[in-house]
Amino acid sequence: MTDKTNAALAAxxxxxxxxxxxxxxxxxxxxxxxxxxxxxxxxxxxAVALTLSLLPDLLILDGMLPGLDGIEVCKQLRPLYKGxxxxxxxxxxxxxxxxxxxxGADDYLSKPVRAKVLLARxxxxxxxxxxxxxxxxxDNTESMRLGNLYLKASSRTTMLRGEAxxxxxxxxxxxxxxxxxxxxxxxxxxxxxxxxxFDYDGFxxxxxxxxxxxxxxxxxxxxxxKKIVTVWGKGYKLVPDAWx
Numbered sequence: 001m002t003d004k005t006n007a008a009l010a011a012x013x014x015x016x017x018x019x020x021x022x023x024x025x026x027x028x029x030x031x032x033x034x035x036x037x038x039x040x041x042x043x044x045x046x047a048v049a050l051t052l053s054l055l056p057d058l059l060i061l062d063g064m065l066p067g068l069d070g071i072e073v074c075k076q077l078r079p080l081y082k083g084x085x086x087x088x089x090x091x092x093x094x095x096x097x098x099x100x101x102x103x104g105a106d107d108y109l110s111k112p113v114r115a116k117v118l119l120a121r122x123x124x125x126x127x128x129x130x131x132x133x134x135x136x137x138x139d140n141t142e143s144m145r146l147g148n149l150y151l152k153a154s155s156r157t158t159m160l161r162g163e164a165x166x167x168x169x170x171x172x173x174x175x176x177x178x179x180x181x182x183x184x185x186x187x188x189x190x191x192x193x194x195x196x197x198f199d200y201d202g203f204x205x206x207x208x209x210x211x212x213x214x215x216x217x218x219x220x221x222x223x224x225x226k227k228i229v230t231v232w233g234k235g236y237k238l239v240p241d242a243w244x
Contacts, residue, residue, distance in 0.1 A: 012126050015056040017041045017073070018088070019065050027060070030115050031122075044068030048076050056083055058125055060118075061105075063089025063096070071099060078104035079166040082156050084125040088113060101206045102213070104168040128173075128195065144179050147243030149218075151179055165217050170195060174210045175218075178228060178238040187235040211236055 014031060018024040019042050028038045039054060041047050045067030051059055059081070063070040074085055084107075087100040092110035100108050107121050143152040150159040156172045158165040167175065173195055178186055191207045211228055214220070220227040220242075227242040 012036045012058065012122070013054070013056040014038045014058050014060060014122070015041060015047075015051055015054055016060045017044070017047045017065065017070070018060070018062045019043065020062075027115075027118070031119070034119060036122075042066075044070060044073050047073045051077055051081055055081070058084045058086065058122060060086050060088050060122075063087055063091050063100070071103060074100065074105055075103045078168045082169045082172075084128075084169060086121060086125065088118070098205060098209070102209045104170065104213075106170050144176075146179060146182055146238075146240055149179070149243040151176060160218060167214070167217065171210055171214055171217070174207070175214055175238075178236060182238045182240040185231045185234050185237045189235075191235060207236075 012035075014036050016024055016027055016031075016038055018027065018040070021042060024040050024042065028040060031038050039050075039056065041050050044065030047061070047065070047068070059077070061070045061074060065073065070087065070089060074087065077085070085105045086107045086109060087105045088109045088111065089096070089100075090111045097108045106125055109118065109121060142154060143150065145151075148161045151157070151172075153176065156167070156169065158167050158172060158175065174191065177191065177194060188207050195207065195210070211230075212222060215222045215225055215228055218227060227239060229237050229239055231237055
């Protein structure tokens, strides 16, 4: 990574929620050496309030915590916290990963984690946030309206029929990307590259899970969706005329 990239990420603020203090200290020391500002938390029942107080750019969240399980912490935070969440846990089954992504985690890593892999995932998430903001600034699309759907990028506000809809950061990004290309099929590969920073491997379900959550929150019948439709074998399309 270049010095210029490191400088761009130097202001990255991370809250590390991990009850294994030796592991937490090792991760903190490594990330501080990479120019991140890191705060530590060792209990799940303290993590929600601390996250909302500090509002870090990124949260690294252990799955098994005293006081409150990491999954429950993520579930409580997601409607309120717009930063990125990386689950870091000893739970390594596909079901655990799907559950974490389904409740709003942006990424999922299993322990033991390699330092360079963790750093790469963190940088991917922070670059993604910067990319969305930069893209918004460059094309001067501060807000969008499609019928009764209104999106405002700077505050990540979503309104449907005049009512605020609570979306996670990842869900808003997904909806924003689909809305910008309303009426056009956006492939899973393109969505995965933008939202997660790597190519679609044919197995990753994070895009499908985000679409499923969006349909529920936007009152789009999941069995017969009309607002965000599946284009089989390709991806998803937001239908402009369905938001009346």
